[in-house]
Amino acid sequence: MILTNCAACAAPLAHTAPRCVRCHTRYCNKTCQMDHWRRGHKQMCKKIHRGGNAEQYHADKKYKEAVAVAVEKCADDTKGQTCYICTQSLHWKTKEGLVRGCACRGTAGFAHVSCLAEQAKILVAEAEENNLGFKVLNERWARWSTCGLCEQRYHGVVSGALGWACWKTYVGRPETDEVLRMAMNLLGNGLYTAGHYEDALSVRAAQLSTYQRSGASAEDILAVQSNLANTYAALGRLEKALSMERDIYYGRLKLNGEEHRQTLVVALNYASSLVQLQHFEEAKSLMRKTTPVARRVLGAGHDHTLRMRTVYAVALSLDSGATLDDLREAATSLAETKRTAQRLLGGAHPIVVAIEQALGGARATLSARETPSSSPPSESV
Incomplete structure (x- = not known):
């Protein structure tokens, strides 16, 4: 179920792909199986079988x-x-x-x-x-x-x-x-958190296939699709992620309503992709709508609420049309969010590190805008 590639040629496999009778290693076909046997599987087969x-x-x-x-x-x-x-x-x-x-x-x-x-x-x-x-x-x-x-x-x-x-x-x-x-x-979550995104993508694709094959609920399938979209985003495949996240968000709204925890989670993922693709107005609009709901439902100190506040502030600070008031709001909000996150999660937590980086960027942008560039004095004639 996790081993979804041919052991000989690494091609993607169907769940019904042929396998070694003894150790259940999967292959595209008999040709790949025989080739793998000659290249060393003969020596490993019994060991794999004994290992379960x-x-x-x-x-x-x-x-x-x-x-x-x-x-x-x-x-x-x-x-x-x-x-x-x-x-x-x-x-x-x-x-x-x-x-x-x-x-x-x-x-x-x-x-x-x-x-x-x-x-x-x-x-x-x-x-x-x-x-x-x-x-x-x-x-x-x-x-x-x-x-x-x-x-x-x-x-x-x-x-x-x-x-x-x-x-x-x-x-x-x-x-x-x-x-x-x-x-x-x-x-899949553990591999993603550890930064092993390619491995996480493989696991989550296999998970979605398993769920669809075994008749899982619409709720469970949406959850897996959301995780898969997150992984595409982490791998830099942002357009693919955004397309999935838009469908998932509206699917969650229809299935669960705006106050459901998972609706809030996918709203955050959707907004993050919007920011990465520089759709700042859409991201800010979504976060203005959903962050107050997250505070009420999850609590001000919940990691998703903290991340929502961060995404909104980042969208404010990166927008080329941001005013000085927008930049000040972004820096102030990130400083408050960092204090809350640090108190609850500790200074080494990835969320705290991400907020700190965002705060540094927002302050640098604000400082550059507040300090007019000085030009050298003109020479006297």
């Missing part, structure tokens, strides 16, 4: 790689600390080091990815085994992506590692299984 077949083997391998990257990235921050779950510095079984990718401060929030994954796995399993219902399952599922201490979402490479941890845990389930769908979504 192609999808599971691939997920386990990518998980180990992602954990190693996350541990290295967090090494300076985690030096001398211990896991708040198992209380050890090195994981007793995997020997992996510590990570921290949330808003915890001081000595809080350090953990092994394996410990975070096991904690989430146990909570979800209890909800399933005891038939506690979707609401409880959804609440417990949040532990795959949210710190249990500061209750903020993991970001960066830690989010990516947890995405692979989640996917390798549930990859063997049927396509129609709700938890498998949630795991595929979490993996």
Whole structure:
């Protein structure tokens, strides 16, 4: 389901593509399969099969790689600390080091990815085994992506590692299984947050195909399309993203109404693409309409509300027709937004970094406009 390219020639595959009988590696046709067998698959086939077949083997391998990257990235921050779950510095079984990718401060929030994954796995399993219902399952599922201490979402490479941890845990389930769908979504989000946009695009395209094939609801399909559009935007394919986001926004308005959380999320994505393509008036109009709704529904400190305020201010400051009052409003709004975000999320959070960059740009533009250029005095005749 994630391995959607031929193992021999890398061509895109249908979900019904032929596969190796033993390890389930997929190919375009028998010619590609025989070619891959001669080029080394013969030596790997049994190993892949013992590892749970192609999808599971691939997920386990990518998980180990992602954990190693996350541990290295967090090494300076985690030096001398211990896991708040198992209380050890090195994981007793995997020997992996510590990570921290949330808003915890001081000595809080350090953990092994394996410990975070096991904690989430146990909570979800209890909800399933005891038939506690979707609401409880959804609440417990949040532990795959949210710190249990500061209750903020993991970001960066830690989010990516947890995405692979989640996917390798549930990859063997049927396509129609709700938890498998949630795991595929979490993996796509984790790869996106970690900056692996090409991989995220592949996962999200596979997810959309899976949802359409298995009869998912209009709500779920819109959600996947929204994530796919975000990824196109991150890859610089802005016209493709904007076209999708316009349709998704109006689809959400029709399906859910203006106060629904997902309507607000896709409005933000739509506005971001409008700004990138320099459609500033349309972006400002959309943010003026939706930001007050986000404050009321999500709260002033919610990350989507903070990002909406940022997008509006950026649209104000970048517009070539902006007045001095517009530029002052943009700089003031970004400074207030930064203080709020820094207090809630910590200074290293990507949202705070993005706001800080936008604030620097707005202040520079304002300063240039407020200070008239000086010309050299003319020579006396």
